[in-house]
Amino acid sequence: MKDKIYFITGNPNKYLEIKKIIPNLEMKTLELDEIQSDDSKQIIKHKLNEASKYFPNKNILVEDTRIHLDCLNGFPGPFIKWFLKKNSLEKIYEMSYKLENRNIQVKTIIGYRNSNQEDYFFQVEVKGIIVESRGRNNFGFDPIFLPEGYIQTFGEMSKEEKNKISHRGLTIKSLKEFLNKVK
Amino acid sequence: MKDKIYFITGNPNKYLEIKKIIPNLEMKTLELDEIQSDDSKQIIKHKLNEASKYFPNKNILVEDTRIHLDCLNGFPGPFIKWFLKKNSLEKIYEMSYKLENRNIQVKTIIGYRNSNQEDYFFQVEVKGIIVESRGRNNFGFDPIFLPEGYIQTFGEMSKEEKNKISHRGLTIKSLKEFLNKVK
Numbered sequence: 001m002k003d004k005i006y007f008i009t010g011n012p013n014k015y016l017e018i019k020k021i022i023p024n025l026e027m028k029t030l031e032l033d034e035i036q037s038d039d040s041k042q043i044i045k046h047k048l049n050e051a052s053k054y055f056p057n058k059n060i061l062v063e064d065t066r067i068h069l070d071c072l073n074g075f076p077g078p079f080i081k082w083f084l085k086k087n088s089l090e091k092i093y094e095m096s097y098k099l100e101n102r103n104i105q106v107k108t109i110i111g112y113r114n115s116n117q118e119d120y121f122f123q124v125e126v127k128g129i130i131v132e133s134r135g136r137n138n139f140g141f142d143p144i145f146l147p148e149g150y151i152q153t154f155g156e157m158s159k160e161e162k163n164k165i166s167h168r169g170l171t172i173k174s175l176k177e178f179l180n181k182v183k
Numbered sequence: 184m185k186d187k188i189y190f191i192t193g194n195p196n197k198y199l200e201i202k203k204i205i206p207n208l209e210m211k212t213l214e215l216d217e218i219q220s221d222d223s224k225q226i227i228k229h230k231l232n233e234a235s236k237y238f239p240n241k242n243i244l245v246e247d248t249r250i251h252l253d254c255l256n257g258f259p260g261p262f263i264k265w266f267l268k269k270n271s272l273e274k275i276y277e278m279s280y281k282l283e284n285r286n287i288q289v290k291t292i293i294g295y296r297n298s299n300q301e302d303y304f305f306q307v308e309v310k311g312i313i314v315e316s317r318g319r320n321n322f323g324f325d326p327i328f329l330p331e332g333y334i335q336t337f338g339e340m341s342k343e344e345k346n347k348i349s350h351r352g353l354t355i356k357s358l359k360e361f362l363n364k365v366k
Contacts, residue, residue, distance in 0.1 A: 033229070036217040038265055046216070072255075072278070073269040079262045082221055086256040095255070098281050 001179040003115075005059045008032060008051040013139040014063060020163060021172045022179070025061070030054060032062070038077055040064055041121060044111035048119060057115050061175075065108045065168060067141065069130075071099035080141075089133045089144045096130040104130050104145065108167040110175055120178065124170040138162055184362040186298075188242045191215060191234040196322040197246060203346060204355045205362070208244070213237060215245070221260055223247055224304060227294035231302060240298050244358075248291045248351060250324065252313070254282035263324075272316045272327045279313040287311050287328065291350040293358055303361060307353040321345055 006028045007015055015027040032050045037043050047062040067083075068074045072095075076083035087095075096102040109123040126147055133143040135155030143155030147165055154162050163169030189211045190198055198210040215233045220226050230245040249261045255278075259266035270278075279285040292306040309330055316326040318338030326338030330348055337345050346352030 034219040036219055036262065036265065038268070073274060075266055075269050076258065076262070077265065077269075079219065079259070079265070082219065082260065082262070083258055085221070086258050086260075091256060095282060098283075099278065100281075 001059075001182055003059055005061050005112075006051075006055050007061045007063075008047070008055075009063065014065075014168070017138075017159060017163060017168055018061075018063075018172050020159060021169065021176055028055065034064075034078075036079075040066065040078065040107070040109040040123065043078055044109050044121065045119070048111045048113045052113065052117075059115050060113050062111045063108060063168070063171075064111075065106065068105045068107070069096060070103035071096045071101040084140060089141060092141070093130055093132055093144050102130045104128050106141075106145065106167045108171040110171050112175060112178075120175075122171050122174040122178070124167050124174070126165070126167045126170070184242075184365055186242055188244050188295075189234075189238050190244045190246075191230070191238075192246065197248075197351070200321075200342060200346060200351055201244075201246075201355050203342060204352065204359055211238065217247075217261075219262075223249065223261065223290070223292040223306065226261055227292050227304065228302070231294045231296050235296065235300075242298050243296050245294045246291060246351070246354075247294075248289065251288045251290070252279060253286035254279045254284040267323060272324060275324070276313055276315055276327050285313045287313050289324075289328065289350045291354040293354050295358055295361075303358075305354050305357040305361070307350050307357070309348070309350045309353070 002024055005025050007025050008028050008030050009015055010031040019025045032047050035043060035046050043064050051060050051062055066078045067080050105125055105127050107125040112120045128145050128147045130144050131146045134153045135143050138154050143153055145154045185207055188208050190208050191211050191213050192198055193214040202208045215230050218226060218229050226247050234243050234245055250263050251257045288308055288310050290308040295303045311328050311330045313327050314329045317336045318326050321337050326336055328337045
């Protein structure tokens with residue numbers, strides 16, 4: 001599929017990451033209202049509906065990423081944006097260290113609505129542990145996220161390396177395979 | 184003002200508390216979509232707008248309560264409902280203990296829209312510290328909340344005692360004084 005896809009986001013970092021995999025992507029800057037829910041699919045559907053009001057009959061893409069910290073019993077989940085606003089990466093590391101559990105899972109869910117108003121969902125979860133901040137590449141919590149089975153944090157990897165194994169990269173790859181099939 | 188006021192909530196405990204202060208209250212059970220925001224007033228306005236769709240031209244009341252834990256740098260804030268779903272009170276106490284900061288603030292904001300579509304907002308914050316769970320009265324985080332200057336947790340107080348000094352009780356009292364004036 002070579003038609004334009006509108007990616008609705010307030011976060012240019014996410015756009016740059018995804019554009020490397022899906023070149024026919026175009027960023028549309030909108031801070032959509034996000035509802036409070038622990039059901040990712042419900043949040044994503046609500047985002048698709050909101051975005052459709054602005055771009056009816058277009059191919060649109062919305063994304064939601066959440067982190068689950070075992071030391072907070074799964075919190076902050078979808079409230080990651082607010083959590084990172086309040087807490088530095090150093091503070092999050094310290095929290096997991098003092099609470100004696102550094103396990104973290106990160107999950108991306110993608111909602112894609114094509115111009116025929118058909119919806120498709122893709123999601124991937126990646127496990128890791130929280131480490132002291134390392135590297136300055138990429139964004140968000142990347143410097144403290146050490147993916148399971150690797151020795152570099154996402155903050156130490158190039159965009160390409162991160163995309164190969166990351167929650168967002170793998171989710172977008174599923175979408176890409178799907179788009180290749182529908183032609 | 185003796186006209187009926189519709190209190191829109193999914194939480195009967197909150198209704199019972201407020202009804203003790205405002206007898207002409209009627210509960211309307213609706214789980215309104217709540218947007219993600221760290222701006223209480225924005226959340227409350229969105230709730231009022233949602234509720235108005237169901238009860239146009241009525242007096243409606245919506246409420247939002249948030250807790251700020253110093254040990255999480257202010258989190259969970261408005262996401263308290265989800266935080267309490269994931270974390271037991273024991274776990275929250277343990278968190279604040281291990282992170283060596285037991286300060287907590289709790290804030291209620293009330294939005295009142297009268298039948299002429301005029302909006303009024305009231306809010307009160309109460310400070311306290313987190314203690315080991317004590318008492319089984321009231322609800323939510325009450326058993327671990329020790330208000331500043333008191334020796335009983337909200338969980339050990341009667342509804343009346345709690346209402347006199349609590350975030351929600353004091354906010355509702357401001358509303359009541361306002362309603363008495365408008366007659």
